[in-house]
Amino acid sequence: MISRYIERFSTRERVLHWFVTVTFFTLLLSGLGLYSRLFTGYFNLFGNGINAILVHKIAGVLFFVSSVLLFLDNRTRVTEFDEDDREWFRQGGGYLTREDSNLAVGKFNAGQKMFAVFIGLATLILGITGMFIWAPALFPRWIVQLSLMLHGLMFVGSIMFVVVHVYLATIGNPGTLEAMLWGRVSRAWAKHHHPKWYKEVTRENQ
Numbered sequence: 683m684i685s686r687y688i689e690r691f692s693t694r695e696r697v698l699h700w701f702v703t704v705t706f707f708t709l710l711l712s713g714l715g716l717y718s719r720l721f722t723g724y725f726n727l728f729g730n731g732i733n734a735i736l737v738h739k740i741a742g743v744l745f746f747v748s749s750v751l752l753f754l755d756n757r758t759r760v761t762e763f764d765e766d767d768r769e770w771f772r773q774g775g776g777y778l779t780r781e782d783s784n785l786a787v788g789k790f791n792a793g794q795k796m797f798a799v800f801i802g803l804a805t806l807i808l809g810i811t812g813m814f815i816w817a818p819a820l821f822p823r824w825i826v827q828l829s830l831m832l833h834g835l836m837f838v839g840s841i842m843f844v845v846v847h848v849y850l851a852t853i854g855n856p857g858t859l860e861a862m863l864w865g866r867v868s869r870a871w872a873k874h875h876h877p878k879w880y881k882e883v884t885r886e887n888q
């Protein structure tokens with residue numbers, strides 16, 4: 683009997699994704715008080731500011747490594763944009779109309795690809811600038827100043843992208859979260875959201 687479900691993510695991919703998520707939110711909570719005085723109250727979550735900085739450094743290293751691995755796992759799928767992706771952009775991903783769009787979407791749509799590439803780049807910039815900020819005495823002042831600016835900018839950019847990502851991956855598109863929780867999605871979901879990928883995997887399995 684044909685199963686109602688098809689596999690979307692392996693256990694390794696899911697563990698990596700949730701590891702990135704936990705470290706990302708740990709960085710957010712421990713870093714807010716460093717970003718602005720308005721948020722120093724968040725230091726209390728870690729006991730005090732010194733502890734928060736220590737947690738930020740540890741989570742920073744863990745986020746960097748896991749996020750780079752997540753990106754490398756998907757690198758060909760998220761960096762290659764084809765004619766179907768250009769059509770996706772032309773039609774605004776089908777979000778601008780109530781009509782059913784007939785977009786040919788592969789494993790990830792062009793918006794997801796853009797998100798994954800942005801997070802990959804942001805991870806590199808946050809990691810490199812984080813190192814300069816970690817040991818400011820070892821580097822010229824202008825490098826540390828520029829790093830502080832870029833670190834803040836990438837933080838704001840990432841959080842904006844992640845808010846949209848979490849919405850679209852949960853209540854925005856019911857059935858999507860299952861992919862990252864259990865590793866599988868229903869055939870109906872796959873046909874509707876990623877028809878080109880659905881054809882690709884079902885042909886492979888025949």
Ligand code: HEM
Pocket residue numbers: 690699702703706707752790793794795797798801844847848851852858859860861862
């Ligand atoms: C509570 C927070 C989060 C939830 C509920 C969530 C949920 C999901 C789900 C369901 C998918 C699979 C989408 C699909 O099958 O089409 C996914 C993919 C992905 N997530 Fe998350 N995620 C969260 C946080 C994050 C964070 C913090 C990052 C990175 C900083 C991230 C990076 C990614 C990437 C790179 C992918 C694969 C490509 C893409 O969908 O763009 N996620 N996420």
